[in-house]
Amino acid sequence: MSKPTPLSGFPELLPAQRFAELAMIETLARTFELHGFVNLETRAVEPLDQLLSKGETSKEVYVLKRLQDEGDGDAGMGLHFDLTVPFARYVLENAGKLEFPFRRYQIQKVWRGERPQQGRFREFTQADIDVVGQGELPFHHDVEVARVMAEALARLPIPRATLQVNNRKVLEGFYLALGLADPEAVMRVVDKLDKVPAEKLVEMLHEEAGVGAEDAAKVLALAEISAPDRSFIDHVRALGADHPLLDEGLDELGSVIDGCAEVEGVDVVVDLRIARGLDYYTGTVFETRLTGYERLGSICSGGRYDRLASDGRTTYPGVGISLGLSRLVVPLVADGFGADRSVPSAVLVALVAEDSRGASDAIANALRANDVPCEVAATAQKFGKQIRYAERRGIPYVLFPGTDGAAHQVKDIRSGDQVDVDPATWTPPSADLTPTVSHSTEESNK
């Protein structure tokens, strides 16, 4: 085999980078579990008709075909392109065995059958949380998923994030108050606010949604409103519209922003330009921007969908939010995000001679008994070379076995300090037990 080259769109990480990604996954999992969300893993494939049932033929799907298919009845299957479709199917399939409201998190790969030339991700990891009810799902779960994901974003070793919240009832109620005929069409236009200049938007509102100039100005004025607290309600009221759906939306949105007020390390704001116009959301909607990485767009999006799944008799409403983990990790890694070691080992046990490997192994096992990750030097090189072996891997300590009754000694190769130790009782400071994850950008949420 000659040297292989990477496949465009299928990112892979080096060990120290992967360690940083794993640390993020652990932080996410721990946060979700503290809030009672259980982990699920669904299969990678779904029947093609399910994958395409939303009419979203624009979804690029990878279809599976057996290499040795002889037309023996293998129904069409494809790789899932998100975690929502498989979750909805899982809920329907196992409804009788689940307890509702059902909180789950899922951290898995998804695939998009994009053209290789596009440079887009074709395989990436998402981290989703959802709460799903049977028949009904009280609104307070909208507040819950917002708070849980806000806490998770705050704990991640990433630049500061801004979780933007809106509620489609606010938009729809406002448009209905204005007497606009097709609120959905208006939302689809407003959703382009970040990409299209205001004048062009007025034009589009007229052409695509039949909105006159005066109403268009109000639609845009509404979209301009943002606030870190309940004050947005006064700004909306100042625009003079009135509708029961608007009232309901303002009330819900106020509850979400109140519910996130105490979460530190992240900004949670009401932003009335967030419409998610092409999605099936029915109330609360979320997007997320990362400071210094605005070019990535939203890294974490979701909302309330009153029909996550239905078997014809029972409807399962849900509310959820999905973090694009690879979308976040890959650009961060390009900017130096990673761990300070390429191995988990906190200690390298040096080797005096090949025939004393047993003695070094015994020391390593004593350290492991106290939960200290370590490894024994591969060969009995000169100690200077063994120290460089540790340095190249980022291992902070080298333990030199004592010979002829002399004490064992451990050297902190960063400071050069060397002291006598008993491997049965000595452990490195807890900060050195696991690699440290850091990113090299200026802004941080810490």
Place this chain on the structure above:
Amino acid sequence: MSKPTPLSGFPELLPAQRFAELAMIETLARTFELHGFVNLETRAVEPLDQLLSKGETSKEVYVLKRLQDEGDGDAGMGLHFDLTVPFARYVLENAGKLEFPFRRYQIQKVWRGERPQQGRFREFTQADIDVVGQGELPFHHDVEVARVMAEALARLPIPRATLQVNNRKVLEGFYLALGLADPEAVMRVVDKLDKVPAEKLVEMLHEEAGVGAEDAAKVLALAEISAPDRSFIDHVRALGADHPLLDEGLDELGSVIDGCAEVEGVDVVVDLRIARGLDYYTGTVFETRLTGYERLGSICSGGRYDRLASDGRTTYPGVGISLGLSRLVVPLVADGFGADRSVPSAVLVALVAEDSRGASDAIANALRANDVPCEVAATAQKFGKQIRYAERRGIPYVLFPGTDGAAHQVKDIRSGDQVDVDPATWTPPSADLTPTVSHSTEESNK
């Protein structure tokens, strides 16, 4: 959507079962990291020519095709069927950025494009460890991977495992000592020892490898040897064969069994019938049986391969072992293996009335600040119903918020004990913080 049905060969788990699988993954990861193995994740796809390069066209591969392919240069790609092919490719691709010897573990899904009618797994999770060297890899790493996987098997909440070790140099050296012309062919026959009666094997040895009756008896006598320690060497010597390769193999095999002698909770034995005849191993070979689950065959196999990868100039020898996690978990789950909760929550915070949800949320946040997973009741039902809500999910504690200045109280719903608590300081006993994983079979390695 009507109620979906499972896809044969794509196992999925219910929450309490998935929790048990995750606990196993965490135990594996922790054990591997204690020994300095770093986690890697490789992409799910490889170029088809790489997947098929071993000439193993019997491998059933899933080929990917873009739904909207217009013949625009998407090269043939397939889903990986093991973790060894992608790891070998990763090592070649990143050799300049890795430090050797390189220890990695990988816990990922693999896919086999089997006919749906076969009832075989088409998607399953494997957990692999490998050590790979650049140019050379000292033998002591064979001992290392055996010991690491033995420790992992001992720590898993599964019936007692038996790790069977052999060395192909012992077999080949013995056959060469007998003057047999085609040792490979002999090994392929011996590999069938578990499936074929001895008389039939003698026949096959004659037909497929040209072995006479007297030599066949010796070949079978060798294969019958097994021992938990070095005593196997005497038994082999008693058969009278002599060859330098046999000596080398006996020496290596003795080192592996010595190196695993101190691992408790698992049986490590030399078993000279283990040949792995169809694989590319060049020395040490491993298989693993699970007490009470012998029908599964080997759940954990591997060995030394002197040419894991090569770019034409440099060869990368490796030694590794692969645990078939799904192969293990799915049958155990069918026999009752699982966690005692369907949610991570250790505590349900009861709800006095919907308008006091804020008070219950504050209590839950106080518990979470002390790392106690918990959830707030979904609705303000009567307390009896809220207790049953906890019971159905296996949540051991219900915390009742005190009203009008009364103390908060927590009830252990298993014992019925109820005491006053301060949510800022109270935590459940550590054994109750996470679900307990258990299996219902009699034998255990604990």
